Amino acid sequence: MSESAHAVTARAPTAGSDLSDARAGVAQRRSSHTEPFCPKHHLNARMTLFDALRQSHELQRRLCRRLVRIKPQDRDTVFLTLKVELEAHAAAEERFLYVPMLMTNPGLSASRHALAEHHTIEELCEDLSVPDKGTAAWLATAKRLSDKVHHHLREEERKFFQLAGKLISDADKLTLGRSYLKDLVHMRQHYAQAYKSLAVDRQGAVVPAAS
């Protein structure tokens, strides 16, 4: 990794320093039902940045598949869980993958492309954030979101991560991975608190809130 990227990493947010207390508080009001949203990964300190990113990607793919198949009356919780995961992952990924990449000339174009796709996904989520999720139009937009998410994840894994792997040192892949995972959980808590139906459990997973 370049010196400039190191500097960016040092300035990047260190959110999540009080996560233990936050998790304990959230855990008291969470449901014991943690499937299928529990990734159980955030404490693995030996995980590289790319391993950690791919775990959230798998969760996003599972949630997208559920969203377009589940009964209309059950769409709300699945959609909100997916929305929170997309928002939290994008924020943490931008801070700990794309900001360092943006500081290098070879990483500039790929980073801009990825950030633009994050924005498109965010807009589709806003289009789906309506009270009535039982219409054919809603499902059609949900399928567009699923297609866009699958496209974005595939492009990241096959192109952008390969490029980033050449720009980031092995040591920084571990350091950035830990920082990303802390921030991912922090941002899940940040976004999930907007919805009474969601909570974040002690393992950092977004789960249905206790009723």
Ligand SMILES: [Fe+2]
């Ligand atoms: Fe992304």
Ligand SMILES: [Fe+2]
């Ligand atoms: Fe990603």
